[in-house]
Amino acid sequence: MTRLSRLLAGAALAGALAAPALAADQDLIVFDWAGFENQALIEDYVAKYGQMPTYAFFGDDDEAFQKVSSGFKADVAHPCSQMVQKYRDAGLIEPWDVSRIPEFANIAPRFLNSSIFKDDTGVWYIPTDYAYTAIAFNTDQVPAEDVASLAVFTDPKYAGRISLPDNTDDTWSLALLATGVTDWTNVTEEQFQAAAAWLRQAHANVRTYWADPSELSQLMKTGEVVIAWTWNDGVAAMKREGVPVEFNRTPKEGVASWFCGYVNFKDQPGSEDKAYDFINAWLAPGSAKGLLENFGYAHANDKAMATITVEELKAGNVDPIDGIVLSQTPIDPAMRDRMTQEFETIKAGF
Structure with missing residues (x-):
């Protein structure tokens, strides 16, 4: 990741x-x-x-x-x-x-x-x-209890106000965690389909897929986006810019490393x-x-x-955490290629 x-x-x-x-x-x-x-x-x-x-x-x-x-x-x-x-x-x-x-x-x-x-x-x-990929959230507009679960990304309350990475590995780590998978080295067909279905639900709430932390920082600074799945560096940069943001690495379903x-x-x-x-x-x-x-x-x-x-x-939010972590270790290249193709299809609205 x-x-x-x-x-x-x-x-x-x-x-x-x-x-x-x-x-x-x-x-x-x-x-x-x-x-x-x-x-x-x-x-x-x-x-x-x-x-x-x-x-x-x-x-x-x-x-x-x-x-x-x-x-x-x-x-x-x-x-x-x-x-x-x-x-x-x-x-x-x-x-x-x-x-x-x-x-x-x-x-x-x-x-x-x-x-x-x-x-x-x-x-x-x-x-x-x-480092980690976890939930960044605007503390002025999102109560901490709302980001206690990855279900926040499919919550209609935040439709049009979330952002996900324009990145296969990070976005699939989120979808798999959200659907109960904590080890992605042997994803079954059932697990793949469940994660893809979850991603389609989340896609309906996505304002944009961020390409780099500076883009996400601008979106969260203006309040257009209030919740994102992101890395440590993006949160650190936003804090330096005075954005009211925190990084939740302990939602109940887990985070990615x-x-x-x-x-x-x-x-x-x-x-x-x-x-x-x-x-x-x-x-x-x-x-x-x-x-x-x-x-x-x-x-x-x-x-x-x-x-x-x-x-x-x-x-820096890189101290060890007491919670579930999906480690983004190597996976079968054919499965990763399939994830990439499915992600592109979902982003296109299909």
């Missing part, structure tokens, strides 16, 4: 998709979520080379995969966990040499507990960041050494605070997380 601080306006993002942006170190091209060209995440790299890498941006995981599979060349990319199988199946990536990544040993084991990420052929994925990380492309155009310097900088303990302060996300490196206080984690 698709992400991260996509804080650029839509027009700026569209322009960024057309070509690499922020050209700097031409020996390393990083294909990343818009907003992640942040020095606080890779201070050691900048200290060593005196400049940032060259970045190219994408707006969601499916778009990124399509671009790369169509021939776009980069050295590393930042997909979320459920996409790694597609990159492997397409033959686009190669294993990382973890002997060159000292902090790999400190990555929390739960993020590598899949043969898709790590098997006898090597380590295919370096997890770096994680997701994590993202980096893959290493085959036949990369740039420097392999710099790719390793980049990932080592990302995993350095000092990057955890920059990740939390700039994005509201937590770090996959346990040693790095040990530098963050419990109070800081609570302030």
